[in-house]
Amino acid sequence: MSDETGDAERVRDEGFDDFLDAIESGEGFYLECPEGHGSLPPRRVCPHCGATDLREASLPETGDVETFTTVHVAAPEFVDDAPYVTAVADFGGIRLTGIVRGIDTDDVTVGTEVAPDVGETETADERVLILRAP
Ligand SMILES: [Zn+2]
Numbered sequence: 001m002s003d004e005t006g007d008a009e010r011v012r013d014e015g016f017d018d019f020l021d022a023i024e025s026g027e028g029f030y031l032e033c034p035e036g037h038g039s040l041p042p043r044r045v046c047p048h049c050g051a052t053d054l055r056e057a058s059l060p061e062t063g064d065v066e067t068f069t070t071v072h073v074a075a076p077e078f079v080d081d082a083p084y085v086t087a088v089a090d091f092g093g094i095r096l097t098g099i100v101r102g103i104d105t106d107d108v109t110v111g112t113e114v115a116p117d118v119g120e121t122e123t124a125d126e127r128v129l130i131l132r133a134p
Pocket residue numbers: 033034035036037046047048049050051
């Protein structure tokens with residue numbers, strides 16, 4: 001059994017939790033480099049071009065589902081949540097991956113408008129990014 005993450009797994013992830021906090025308070029943001037590449041915190045370097053001059057850009061209120069997957073057999077930490085839909089939504093400068101809630105799983109399609117939110121998994125009460133009906 002690999003135990004690479006071990007105790008570190010439950011430790012607050014400063015950058016990403018700050019990001020979730022910001023979304024929760026309606027002030028979502030992402031990081032943008034001078035070339036306009038979007039990335040999610042925590043980052044010091046643009047993952048696309050290596051630029052180190054990252055600034056916070058405000059996250060649009062809604063995005064469009066780009067791809068999605070219905071999960072019927074979930075990993076242990078999501079087992080009570082299944083079936084659920086995970087989607088990648090395009091918010092202009094940034095793509096966000098989250099669990100779709102508030103939209104019938106059969107109604108999620110490419111182009112469905114979603115708004116970012118923060119929720120907890122049914123299984124482990126872990127905070128996760130939610131994409132819900134705007
Ligand atoms: Zn870049």
